[in-house]
Amino acid sequence: MLSSTAAVLVIGNEILSGRTQDVNINTIAKKLAAAGIKLSEARVVPDIEDRIITAVNELRASYTYVFTTGGIGPTHDDITAACIAKAFNIRLVEHPEAVARLTAYYTPANLNPARLGMALIPEGAGLIDNPVSAAPGFTLGNVYIMAGVPNIMAAMLDNVVATLQHGPAILAVTVNSTVPESILAADLATIAERYPDLDIGSYPSFRMGQIGLALVARGTDRAMLEQAADALAAMIRRHGGEPTVSFAD
Amino acid sequence: MLSSTAAVLVIGNEILSGRTQDVNINTIAKKLAAAGIKLSEARVVPDIEDRIITAVNELRASYTYVFTTGGIGPTHDDITAACIAKAFNIRLVEHPEAVARLTAYYTPANLNPARLGMALIPEGAGLIDNPVSAAPGFTLGNVYIMAGVPNIMAAMLDNVVATLQHGPAILAVTVNSTVPESILAADLATIAERYPDLDIGSYPSFRMGQIGLALVARGTDRAMLEQAADALAAMIRRHGGEPTVSFAD
Numbered sequence: 001m002l003s004s005t006a007a008v009l010v011i012g013n014e015i016l017s018g019r020t021q022d023v024n025i026n027t028i029a030k031k032l033a034a035a036g037i038k039l040s041e042a043r044v045v046p047d048i049e050d051r052i053i054t055a056v057n058e059l060r061a062s063y064t065y066v067f068t069t070g071g072i073g074p075t076h077d078d079i080t081a082a083c084i085a086k087a088f089n090i091r092l093v094e095h096p097e098a099v100a101r102l103t104a105y106y107t108p109a110n111l112n113p114a115r116l117g118m119a120l121i122p123e124g125a126g127l128i129d130n131p132v133s134a135a136p137g138f139t140l141g142n143v144y145i146m147a148g149v150p151n152i153m154a155a156m157l158d159n160v161v162a163t164l165q166h167g168p169a170i171l172a173v174t175v176n177s178t179v180p181e182s183i184l185a186a187d188l189a190t191i192a193e194r195y196p197d198l199d200i201g202s203y204p205s206f207r208m209g210q211i212g213l214a215l216v217a218r219g220t221d222r223a224m225l226e227q228a229a230d231a232l233a234a235m236i237r238r239h240g241g242e243p244t245v246s247f248a249d
Numbered sequence: 250m251l252s253s254t255a256a257v258l259v260i261g262n263e264i265l266s267g268r269t270q271d272v273n274i275n276t277i278a279k280k281l282a283a284a285g286i287k288l289s290e291a292r293v294v295p296d297i298e299d300r301i302i303t304a305v306n307e308l309r310a311s312y313t314y315v316f317t318t319g320g321i322g323p324t325h326d327d328i329t330a331a332c333i334a335k336a337f338n339i340r341l342v343e344h345p346e347a348v349a350r351l352t353a354y355y356t357p358a359n360l361n362p363a364r365l366g367m368a369l370i371p372e373g374a375g376l377i378d379n380p381v382s383a384a385p386g387f388t389l390g391n392v393y394i395m396a397g398v399p400n401i402m403a404a405m406l407d408n409v410v411a412t413l414q415h416g417p418a419i420l421a422v423t424v425n426s427t428v429p430e431s432i433l434a435a436d437l438a439t440i441a442e443r444y445p446d447l448d449i450g451s452y453p454s455f456r457m458g459q460i461g462l463a464l465v466a467r468g469t470d471r472a473m474l475e476q477a478a479d480a481l482a483a484m485i486r487r488h489g490g491e492p493t494v495s496f497a498d
Contacts, residue, residue, distance in 0.1 A: 013450055016288045017467055018278030019421065020452070022271070025293065029267030039265045041300075042293040044274065047450070051290075074431040075451040076438035114434030132455055149455060172268065182323040185363030189325035201262055201296070202324040203269070206381055206398060218266055 004165055006032055007059040008042040011052055011080050012070040012148055015044050024069045024153050031157055036167025036220065037065065047071060052083040060087075060143050065164065067157070070148030072137065074114035080145060081138070085122040088140055095121040098136050105134030128156045168220040172248060175215040175232040179241035180204075187235045188215065195228050197221065253414055255281055256308040257291040260301055260329050261319040261397055264293050273318045273402050280406055285416025285469065286314065296320060301332040309336075309392050314413065316406070319397030321386065323363035329394060330387070334371040337389055344370040347385050354383030378408045417469040421497060424464045424481040428490035429453075436484045437464065444477050446470065 008028050014020040022044065029039045040063055045051045052071075059066045071080030085092045098119035103111055118135040121127075128137030128144065130152055137146040137156045146156040181188070181202045192200040198219040205212040215236075217228040229245050236243035257277050263269040271293065278288045289312055294300045301320075308315045320329030334341045347368035352360055367384040370376075377386030377393065379401055386395040386405045395405040430437070430451045441449040447468040454461040464485075466477040478494050485492035 013448055013467075014452055014465070015274070016278055016291065017419070017421070017448070017465075018275055018282055018288070019465060021275045025264070026267055026270045029265055033267055039267070040295065042265065044291040046289065073451070073453065074434045076434070076441050077450050112431065112434075115431045117434075118431075149453065151455065170266070172266070182361065182364045182367075185323045185325070185361075185366075192325050199262055199266070201326050202322070203263055204322065204398065206400065216263070216266075216268060218262075 004037045004064040005040045006037050006065040007063045009055050009068040010044040013046045016046055023150050027154050028067055033170040035161050036169050047077045049083050053087045056087040066143045068145050069153050074118055090122045092120045093123045094119050101134050129159045131155050172218045173225045173229040174246050176244045177213055177236045177241040179239050181213050183239055191231050253286045253313040254289045255286050255314040256312040258304050258317040259293040262295045265295055272399050276403050277316055280410055282419040284410050285418050296326045298332055302336045305336040315392045317394050318402050323367055339371040341369045342372045343368050350383050377405045380404050421467045422474045422478040423495050425493045426462050426485045426490040428488050430462050432488055440480050
């Protein structure tokens, strides 16, 4: 069905310390789904060389594409480029085009060693445009190395996704109600078995004493999703609920 | 220094599809830091048996504690308990106390097979209280299996953390300014080298054309953090900035 898979590797102590709520996994998941690429795993590792190298090598061997976020700035804790070079056993070199972009952004007089360090990129890597703050991401093999700052990451990702092998977009239909999922479980399992090409999930919520339930079907075949939505809505009605159906999450 | 480490395993297609923004990793990170336990890794895997089993077994061999979220409800996509049983090579049994709690919550007449299924727990596991919706989490070895719904997860985690081996709380001090990090990089690296027992990170933000910079030092020694904060603030002033210091993230 879907030919391309992907993993995200979030690199950053700030996520694991709880300081920062990661939002990049969610952004990447949505943009990949729209491009027909299934996000199959996400990992968060600290700014520790051997942890980054091990994760990059495990993930790039397992998935079509790997997207990393974080650790490509100018400070001591930005070690991603050096780790990627070691993971691929390739040396870091000053990338002429990256130097040119940084020179244009900072003016030559302001291009101090820390800033120039952001042009140190594994030899042979391609650049990923950074329309926000000039310092580029880069790509090597099936790995895409992007910034951690969310708006910069999102802009880089848009540039990357345009270059990837696309499949049909992964679509979703959601059937909301207030019927408890445990009442529906047996019927829901039957419907899920009837549509093996769809992922059908059940997501309850409990807010201020009110039970909410979202049944979500996901797949690439719009007609099949419509059939499944009809079946889910009919099931909700059989159990006394009032379904609302929307073709979105 | 810190004797206990931890990993989070988020189990759920809804995170990888982009439907749901995970917030549990962040909640767990903060509560563990307060308890002096360092979150060392987080992973997100789909609702697929062998992926869950592999991840659980890798993580429980590598860290002091493993916390899983998601997949313990009554529906077909809730396969976490069965996967944990397989990961430990232990059979699933109906846990008498879990049955009692579910019976009390649902009344015996409403305890259908799907609901009763939430009492199927690996033999020998301990229960984790669920004050919101009765169906308990459980713990086996060094693995803590919790709900995915954020408010239920948070309540379960509070019950768990009280039972864990605590270290001194991991504290943070943040020095905010609007000085670009690339100007500070060399001086910052010097300060980071002077405090090898602290994690010192540099987190820029770019919002509406305005650069912000948070320098964050993290560690268990309050006096050392105060010294580091003074050094960071002095550095900001040397570079023409106006630092604001807060003992928090």
